[in-house]
Amino acid sequence: MSWQMFNATATVVRPAWQADRYGDQIPDWSAAERRELSGLCIQPSAQVLVANEQITADGRDVRMTHWRVYTALGTDADVLATDRIEWEGRTFEVVGEVARWPHPLTGQVHHIEFTIERVQG
Template sequence: MSALYEQSGVIVRPAASTDRYGNAKRDYGAAADRIAITQINVQPAGGSTEDTDDKQVTVTGYLLVSAPGTMPDFRETDRLEVDGMTLEVTGRVGRWPVPAGVRHIEARLKEVT
């Protein structure tokens, strides 16, 4: 394995629940599934933005790339806990299965602090 893909983290897959009005919602709390993920690389990507009008909010972009030859089950509704951060998926998870090229996934993520 390349030194680029030595990071690991935890996928937080939400449980389905409903709010008090009966609307479906995602529950990332205690009911969520927690799945280990290895052989990934998470790097800053897309820069950061700040909003200081009402309160201090910083949104930082990241890119997750799995090691060549891997296809982890990572979904658009999942979150990723890695290096002390909780990151949300923005957009769709890109999948490159064989024979279209080198087998791997890519996902754009964001951290809101």
């Protein structure tokens, strides 16, 4: 049996956008587009091992955990900083921009990397 590093599958959830009462665009998660993304490697970041815990002003105990997502060599993926990721029954927010690493010889996308975060509490 061979071990496969890029064996995870997740769902990318992209919101529809609508104007709020001030004319600003806000995400509409009830009308979100969903599509499967496979061939991923999802690994805990150092922050998962030491979850960031905070007590809020209203006394809630909030815990934030982070994971790092990688695509396989030569794989680009349509993932944006405004998307959510569903994986193993949990929902995560994409944190920051999605990094598209160029191949050193061809200049095309070598792989992409991004961080996802789950907030509880």
